[in-house]
Amino acid sequence: MIRHLLSAADLDRDTATLLLDTARQLGQALTGREVKKLPTLRGRTVVNLFYEDSTRTRVSFETAAKRLSADVVNFSAKGSSVSKGESLKDTAWTLQAMGADAVVIRHPASGASHRLAGWVDGSVLNAGDGTHEHPTQALLDAYTMRERMGRLDGLRVTIVGDVLHSRVARSNVLLLRTLGADVTLVAPPTLLPVGVETWPARISYDFDAILPKTDVVMMLRVQRERMTDSFFPSVREYSRRYGLDLRRAALLPDDALVMHPGPMVRGMEIAPEVADSARSAIVEQVANGVLVRMAALYLLLSGEKGAE
C-alpha cells in the first residue's frame, strides 16, 4: 500500500479497486449497528490542516477518522499561527513534533500536499490543493458510480463545466481512466486548462450531442472565487449552453446518473429539479465520501510498523 494519497495518478488499478472494495466492506460493517464506531485506529492522531474553507470535506474526513476511533485535531488557517505568518514548513514541523499519524491538507496552492509529504513522517492525504487534485473526491465519485451502475469498465462519463479551476475534474479523469471508464470533458474553451489535449479524455463543446451517449454526467461548479478574468459573457449564457436543465436531462438515457461534487449553485450549472430528481446521486456522494475516506485512512494508517 502507498504511504500518502496525494494524487489520483498514484493509484494503480489494483490499489484503487482495493480502496473501493474496502469502502464497501466498511459500509457493510457499519450497517444496522448499535455502535457506529470501529476501534481500528484507536490511539492514532489525524490532523485536519485546512488553509481553505471547506465544511463538507473537513467534516467528511473528521467523521471518517472518528468512526475509526482516531483522535482528530482540526487546524484551520484562520485564527491559528498561520494567520500570524507561519510558513507551511514550520507548521509541518509543529505537527511532526505533536506526533500526527496522518495529516489531511487542503491548501490553495497546487502541490502543497507534495511539499508537506516531504516534511512529515506521517501519511499525508491531499484534500484538495489549488486547482490541481482532490483524490478522495475522485474515489468517492468512482465508488458512487460503481455502486449505482454496477461497473466502471467502459462506463461513459461526461464531466461538464469549469474544468480549468477544477481539481475534481483532473483527479476524476485520472482515476476513471485507470479504472477503465471513458471520460468526455465538456466546457467552454476558456474554461479548459492548457495541455488538456494530453489528458486521457475526449473533449467536446456540444453538450446536447454528448448527452444521449452518456451513462454518468458530472456537473462542476463554476468557481468564481478562483476567477480573476471573465471566462464567459454572462451567467445566463453559461447556464444556457452548459447548464443541466430539465430539457437536457431528458436527453440522457433512462438509467443515467447525475452527479455533482458540491457545493452546487442551483440554477447556474444545474437546475434544482434535476439536482433533486431520482437519477441524482448527489446526496449519496456525501455519504459515500465518509466510507471512502475511512478506507483511505485504514489502508494508509494500519500497519506502518513492519509493513515497510
Add this chain to the structure above:
Amino acid sequence: MVERAHNTPGPSRELLSDADIGRVVDRIAHQILEKTRGARDVTLLGIPTRGVPLAVRLAERIRSFEGVEVPHGALDVTLYRDDLRLRGARPLGPTSVPAGGIDGRRVILVDDVLYSGRTVRAALNALYDIGRPLQVQLAVLVDRGHRELPIRADYVGKNIPTAHSEKVSVLLRETDERDAVVLHGGDL
C-alpha cells in the same frame, strides 16, 4: 484463524478427508440442536474467509435435520484485530448480519481453525458493537491448541495437537477445490 499456507512446500498430511468433514459438520449440527434445544433462537455468524461457508453448511444441516430455519451471516473481524499495526493493512472480508439482528439471539460464531484465540477475541468485540446477544457460543472445525487467551470452543470438529512450526490448512469447496484439512511442515 485462517492459515494461509496452501502452497507451503515440504511434507504435508491430510488429517480430514472430504467424507470426514461431512460427518463432522453433521455432528456439530446435531450438537447445536441438542445443546440449544432445537436451535430456535440461534443465529450463526461465520468469520471470513472459511467460517462463512461453514456457517451456511451448518444452517443447511439444521434445516434438513429438524426443519428449523436458522438465520446465518458473516462477521468480518479485521478491523478489531490486535495485530493491525504489526502486520499491515489487510483487505477486509464481507460482513452481513441477518435482518433480525442479534439482540436477544443465541449467537454461534463459526470459524475453521481455533489457534491463539485472538480472532475470537476480536469477534466478541465486534459482536458487542452490533448488539446484545443472549449468549455467544463458538463452533470450530479444528482446534489446534496453543491458546493465548482464556477462550474455548463449545463445538469442536476435531482436536489436532500441533507444533507452532506446523500449519493447518482447511480447504472447502466454496473457496478451494475440495474439502480437506491438511497439516503442513514440522517434523512429520
